[in-house]
Amino acid sequence: MNEAVELSCLNYRRYIKAIFEPATQNFLRLMEERGISLHEVFGVNLFIAHAVDYLRAIRLTCPPPAVPR
DSSP, rough: OOOOHHHHHHHHHHHIIIIIHHHHHHHHHHHHHHHOOHHHHHHHHHHHHHHHHHHHHHHSSSSSOOOOO
């Protein structure tokens, strides 16, 4: 794995731990306690989209796999 991929993976793990997991827990708590509004659904959707963007960036940073001949 090259340095760019390692950095991308590290940033992704940091994002998941520091932002995504707390936001998800808060969203689920609110849903259980009082229900959620549409803007809260859109907000959590942005966090999910950002996580997917990270995965795509990591994938694009990785060298293509070797194809056996």
